[in-house]
Amino acid sequence: MTTTLVPPLVTESEQTRELRLQVRAFLRAEVDAGSFTPWVDTWLTRWDAAFTRKLAERGWVGMTVPVEYGGHGRTFLDRFAVTEELLAVGAPVAAQWVADRQIAPSLLRFGTEHQKRTFLPRIVAGEMCWGIGMSEPESGSDLASVQTRARQVDGGWVLQGRKTWTSGAHEADAFFALARTAPVDPGNRHAGLSQFAVDLHADGVTIEPIVAMNGSRHFNEVLLDDVFVPDDMVLGEIGQGWHQxxxxxxxxxxxxxxxxxxxxxxxxxxxxxxxxxxxxxxxxxxxxxxxxxxxxxxxxxxxxxxxxxxxxxxxxxxxxxxxxxxxxxxxxxxxxxxxxxxxxxxxxxxxxxxxxxxxxxxxxxxxxxxxxxxxxxxxxxxxxxx
Incomplete structure (x- = not known):
């Protein structure tokens, strides 16, 4: 693997261009039919599970997920063309956004075979929505300072803490939570962090709205009060959360x-x-x-x-x-x-x-x-x- 500071120029293939035109025609028909009203910032603020399922039926969710996990095995460039068309018209895509953009690639890279086969087909089908549990009231961009703790118990871990600015948590099924599993090492503050796949409907999970100035709700605060996460829902390796x-x-x-x-x-x-x-x-x-x-x-x-x-x-x-x-x-x-x-x-x-x-x-x-x-x-x- 090489590190690229200045990426080489990319030209879309004819296949990708044709895909882009198919998506554009579909979206034009949806707007004409009144399926949605074009808007701004829709990948964060416009949640429409039914529209996500329409996209999934056409193979436009989980495009880069391998076929063996229910995906379509297409290229990142194909996915880029689809997402660009969706955003350009202002389509309501928040329901699949985090799952498709971050969760699926993370599962493919760090997830167990059990996790991949459990979650990826549901993401691809537009049936499972996810959030991200990173930021906290006192930890925004400085994630090394997270205060959420995970302590090991028989068969798993118990999480205690608060996550904030969690987009779509009140609609999502689960999120990846970043938590501290070892005391802070002053010499390496990024050590001792781990990731967990948390069921947002589990006992001990409370989701409170953060209402925007215009009265809309897409951000939330998620309180984790002794939430049990089984061992098979640890993402990757304990202590490797920062790298992940x-x-x-x-x-x-x-x-x-x-x-x-x-x-x-x-x-x-x-x-x-x-x-x-x-x-x-x-x-x-x-x-x-x-x-x-x-x-x-x-x-x-x-x-x-x-x-x-x-x-x-x-x-x-x-x-x-x-x-x-x-x-x-x-x-x-x-x-x-x-x-x-x-x-x-x-x-x-x-x-x-x-x-x-x-x-x-x-x-x-x-x-x-x-x-x-x-x-x-x-x-x-x-x-x-x-």
Whole structure:
């Protein structure tokens, strides 16, 4: 396995291009039928289990999972094309997102045969939804400081602690919880951490909502009060949690969701500008240029993952640049509306609602998945600058 700082350029194959067009046609038909209303940040805020099952029936969930575990054995580039189309139209994909993006690859790399055969077919079928139990009230980007504890008992482990900002926990079936299984070693704070597959319906699990400013709920706090986890639900090796978590980050940080969360707003603003001020400059072109570059960088990381190469630095770069751009799009369209540049558009109310939603979500773009401040340090170290 090699480490890649600057991923090589990737060009989609004809097969992948055809797949992309199939997904695009399906989504157009779904929008026309009123199956969903395009929105922003839908991989986090729009949970629709029925829509996920539709995607699963077409083979568009768990695409890279091997056939022997119920998957489709397709490439990361095929998966990239599908997810990019879903996000670009603002489809409700939160129900499968974490399971497909992180849980399945982690199970394939670290899971036991029993865990793979238990969970992967259900993920692929869109029948099992997952969350991630990493962040805590006093441990956000600094996961080495987690306070959740796991103590060994006969036949398994008992977990005690709190996880916060857990997206979709109130809808999900399970999550991976990062917990401390050994006392903190001052010389190596990342040692002594382990991961557990926790049933979110188990005794001792309490899920409390964290309600957003607009009244929506997708974040939660999960309280673990002496929750028993059997030995066969330990992910990987005890004490290797930090290594396992960091191995997941290229999957979490490099995908299209890190730069396309507000693409539906940009598309709506471009349409509105053509309708109200055809032939004039809108200032939106720079966003198209940035997204084009981010698309190429992100798909190149997907190419690295397909080749089995490390692309942690490039993945962090996608996340830093992409999430900043997502917020910049929201700011630009908000300014255009405030300046009256889009007055006269046929459905100003819908555009304003989409803009307001994007602005409200903006603070989270650069926080989730590791703050951009932390990731700039990751990039600096990857480039040998510190």
């Amino acid at each position: 978590v960091t191995s997941e980050l290229a999957f979490e940080r490099s995908g299209p969701e890190r730069f396309l969360s507000t693409y539906p707003l940009l598309d709506a603003a471009l349409t509105a500008h053509r309708e109200t001020r055809p032939g004039t400059s809108s200032g939106l072109g720079r966003h198209i240029a940035r997204l084009t570059a981010l698309h190429q960088l992100s798909i190149s990381v997907a190419g690295c993952l397909q080749a089995g190469d490390q692309a942690d630095t490039a993945a962090a770069l996608v996340k830093v640049l992409g999430t900043t751009e997502e917020g910049d799009i929201a700011d630009t369209v908000e300014r255009m509306l405030a300046d009256g540049e889009l007055d006269g558009v046929a459905d100003l109310g819908a555009l304003t609602a989409l803009t307001d939603a994007a602005v409200l979500q903006r603070p989270g773009f650069t926080l989730r998945g590791g703050t951009n401040e932390i990731l700039r340090g990751v990039i600096a170290r990857g480039l040998g600058l510190r």
